Amino acid sequence: MSNSGNQSTALSADQELQLANAAFSADSSEAARLLRLMEAMEKNDLNEELLEVCPDLAEAYKTNEKLKYRVGILEKSLATQLEKNKAAGIVTSSANGNPSDPKKAKKENEKEKTGGGTPKLATKINYVKVEDYGSSILYRLTEVFRVAINKAYPNVEWPPLLQETANRKHGDYQCNSAMGLANKLRQVGVNKKPTEVAQEICDAVGQNPLIKTLGVSQNGFINIFLDDNHSIQQFVQIAKQGVQFPKITKRRVLVDFSSPNIAKEMHVGHLRSTIIGDSIARLLEAVNFEVLRINHIGDWGTQFGMLIAHLYDKYPDFLTNLPKISDLQAFYKESKKRFDEDEQFKKRAYECVVKLQNKEPEFVKAWTLICDVSKRYNQMVYDRLDIKIEDLGESFYQDKMIELINFLKQKHSDFLKEEEGRLVAFPTGCDIPLTVVKSDGGFTYDTSDLAALKYRIFDQKVDWAIYVVDSGQSLHLETIYAAGRDMGWYKPEEKRVEHVAFGLVLGEDKKKFKTRSGETVRLLDLLDEGVKRAAEKLVEKGRDKVMTEEELKVAREAVAYGCIKYADLSHTRTQDYVFSFDRMLDDRGNTAVYLLYAYARIRSIFRTANVNQDAYDAFVRSASLDTLPLNMPTEQRLIKHILKLSDVIILILETLMLHSLCDYMYQMATLFTEFYNECKVIDKKKDGTEIVNMHRLMLCDVTANVMSKCFNILGIREVPKM
Numbered sequence: 016m017s018n019s020g021n022q023s024t025a026l027s028a029d030q031e032l033q034l035a036n037a038a039f040s041a042d043s044s045e046a047a048r049l050l051r052l053m054e055a056m057e058k059n060d061l062n063e064e065l066l067e068v069c070p071d072l073a074e075a076y077k078t079n080e081k082l083k084y085r086v087g088i089l090e091k092s093l094a095t096q097l098e099k100n101k102a103a104g105i106v107t108s109s110a111n112g113n114p115s116d117p118k119k120a121k122k123e124n125e126k127e128k129t130g131g132g133t134p135k136l137a138t139k140i141n142y143v144k145v146e147d148y149g150s151s152i153l154y155r156l157t158e159v160f161r162v163a164i165n166k167a168y169p170n171v172e173w174p175p176l177l178q179e180t181a182n183r184k185h186g187d188y189q190c191n192s193a194m195g196l197a198n199k200l201r202q203v204g205v206n207k208k209p210t211e212v213a214q215e216i217c218d219a220v221g222q223n224p225l226i227k228t229l230g231v232s233q234n235g236f237i238n239i240f241l242d243d244n245h246s247i248q249q250f251v252q253i254a255k256q257g258v259q260f261p262k263i264t265k266r267r268v269l270v271d272f273s274s275p276n277i278a279k280e281m282h283v284g285h286l287r288s289t290i291i292g293d294s295i296a297r298l299l300e301a302v303n304f305e306v307l308r309i310n311h312i313g314d315w316g317t318q319f320g321m322l323i324a325h326l327y328d329k330y331p332d333f334l335t336n337l338p339k340i341s342d343l344q345a346f347y348k349e350s351k352k353r354f355d356e357d358e359q360f361k362k363r364a365y366e367c368v369v370k371l372q373n374k375e376p377e378f379v380k381a382w383t384l385i386c387d388v389s390k391r392y393n394q395m396v397y398d399r400l401d402i403k404i405e406d407l408g409e410s411f412y413q414d415k416m417i418e419l420i421n422f423l424k425q426k427h428s429d430f431l432k433e434e435e436g437r438l439v440a441f442p443t444g445c446d447i448p449l450t451v452v453k454s455d456g457g458f459t460y461d462t463s464d465l466a467a468l469k470y471r472i473f474d475q476k477v478d479w480a481i482y483v484v485d486s487g488q489s490l491h492l493e494t495i496y497a498a499g500r501d502m503g504w505y506k507p508e509e510k511r512v513e514h515v516a517f518g519l520v521l522g523e524d525k526k527k528f529k530t531r532s533g534e535t536v537r538l539l540d541l542l543d544e545g546v547k548r549a550a551e552k553l554v555e556k557g558r559d560k561v562m563t564e565e566e567l568k569v570a571r572e573a574v575a576y577g578c579i580k581y582a583d584l585s586h587t588r589t590q591d592y593v594f595s596f597d598r599m600l601d602d603r604g605n606t607a608v609y610l611l612y613a614y615a616r617i618r619s620i621f622r623t624a625n626v627n628q629d630a631y632d633a634f635v636r637s638a639s640l641d642t643l644p645l646n647m648p649t650e651q652r653l654i655k656h657i658l659k660l661s662d663v664i665i666l667i668l669e670t671l672m673l674h675s676l677c678d679y680m681y682q683m684a685t686l687f688t689e690f691y692n693e694c695k696v697i698d699k700k701k702d703g704t705e706i707v708n709m710h711r712l713m714l715c716d717v718t719a720n721v722m723s724k725c726f727n728i729l730g731i732r733e734v735p736k737m
């Protein structure tokens with residue numbers, strides 16, 4: 016209270032008390048209100064007054080409710096999975112040791128999250144059939160062990176559980192089936208130690224060209240060492256035929272991604288969806304699937320009423336004189352303010368919605384105009400990032416929503432319930448209903464997504480529908496999918512309909528990513544900033560001295576956009592990630608710059624070797640095991656890593672977790688550096704002559720080709736010179 020250090024004006028203790036009392040009584044109503052709020056808070060009584068004074072709390076409360084719901088769904092699905100596993104005789108998490116060891120389970124879980132884990136074979140392979148395995152070693156080994164386990168124990172069904180080893184001292188791959196199998200055998204009265212079971216499986220494998228040796232560890236793991244010559248032969252084949260992805264029976268897949276809302280600017284959340292969705296689409300295209308890249312834009316809804324009403328006021332001659340609205344965001348805010356404050360305007364806005372829904376030409380034109388401004392902006396972002404996508408937004412489902420409601424009323428009336436004038440539906444296992452018709456007769460986000468799901472399944476006839484949308488919408492999407500299943504639109508064992516969820520983009524302060532002044536970051540500004548920062552990085556590395564302006568321009572953009580994409584994709588997508596230019600442009604870490612440098616360096620080795628292309632091609636054509644003395648450990652490690660590409664691709668088709676591909680590339684660059692430090696590609700003799708080791712040059716070439724394919728899936732432009 017006494018905030019003055021000046022003795023002469025200091026108050027006596029009495030005076031201070033009087034003042035405090037006065038202040039207290041003046042403020043007592045405020046104090047009482049605060050006390051009330053505190054009490055309410057303590058009691059967890061989230062009344063309206065409390066939520067009003069604490070919007071953050073209101074937000075957190077909403078999020079918490081959603082999360083609680085999601086936990087419910089996850090728990091249920093976990094319980095079902097456990098049941099299924101029990102029925103199939105699978106001991107959960109036995110693959111890596113003691114199933115009841117929670118610490119270990121946690122560690123495993125973390126390993127998976129950070130991508131440090133190795134590809135594990137899922138017991139159920141969706142869409143990838145045995146005949147599709149092609150060059151995937153993991154899957155071929157899996158088949159070898161499937162047959163062996165059957166042969167050794169014809170009366171017990173047990174899955175082959177294979178994975179890469181974490182420590183190469185223990186081999187290249189390992190089979191983890193023996194422990195669980197020993198357990199299962201015990202249940203049927205056969206008492207064998209896991210090591211005995213493992214040995215019997217090894218005996219049943221016998222000789223196999225893929226395998227050099229098998230070993231059994233103390234715990235019963237089977238360690239598998241690949242046959243080096245077989246690996247080299249496979250490598251030669253890749254060098255001759257080019258890097259190829261596993262061939263998988265063609266499917267039709269729809270990827271719903273990016274999907275911003277008209278009038279509100281695309282934000283970093285949509286950027287994540289754009290980057291992840293594009294990369295998933297690229298992967299699916301790379302394995303020859305038919306891919307529908309769909310932008311489910313939010314281009315319909317009551318907000319168009321206020322936008323159109325505002326358009327009439329601000330640009331009365333918009334029909335003859337096209338206005339240039341450069342800042343749609345501001346336009347949206349202006350109209351929203353009027354809508355909230357001006358009853359008259361609000362009424363007109365509703366009238367506009369009705370006219371738009373009745374397809375009155377003038378109103379449709381106004382709507383198109385607003386959509387076009389928004390789409391033009393988005394297209395600039397897509398062009399810069401090399402994104403191809405087709406608009407099929409919410410407005411496309413206008414008539415389909417009406418048909419859907421009729422269809423539901425006729426065929427699934429039991430599914431619908433009237434609640435305070437609304438028409439709602441409670442899909443199985445979902446606590447929160449879908450609102451399919453509002454009390455004013457209007458449709459909702461739920462209605463359009465239900466109509467979209469139906470259209471995707473029955474009209475677009477997709478085998479697989481992938482929704483790349485932030486995790487916050489998980490509840491909404493899971494409820495939509497459940498409704499689709501309830502109505503028999505699809506069976507989960509026949510079609511994959513899935514939410515590919517992702518976490519938030521955070522700023523370096525770990526809070527939601529915003530500009531300094533707390534605004535949503537404009538994506539074009541963000542991309543510009545990236546290019547500027549990439550330019551500085553290239554100058555810092557002295558590249559401006561050795562590259563032409565043209566080359567620099569290419570490199571700047573490739574680095575900037577590549578880094579933004581890679582930073583996103585290399586993080587486990589389900590987690591939040593911190594957006595930091597400093598981190599993503601660090602050329603020593605697991606970043607796109609590091610990989611782009613590594614790639615350019617490998618390509619430059621080829622240029623420095625100065626080998627005539629025809630001579631090189633001829634060498635590759637005639638290459639065989641005998642002409643390739645690839646026996647240095649670092650050469651062999653690099654070769655084996657090259658062969659793992661198919662494993663990784665098949666794994667990602669299952670998980671849609673692209674960080675596995677980033678990890679694969681990063682390991683590849685690291686293994687290449689080890690190889691390059693140990694083995695001379697160009698051997699300079701004392702007398703000044705140079706010998707090019709062609710087999711090593713071939714290893715450089717194939718490594719670069721693999722990296723190039725991976726860059727392509729990640730949507731990163733490679734730069735031959737950097």
Ligand SMILES: NC(=[NH2+])NCCC[C@H](N)C(=O)O
Pocket residue numbers: 271274275276311312313464467482484
């Ligand atoms: N089918 C879907 N719901 N796709 C995602 C749409 C995302 C929505 N427009 C948003 O910005 O939040």
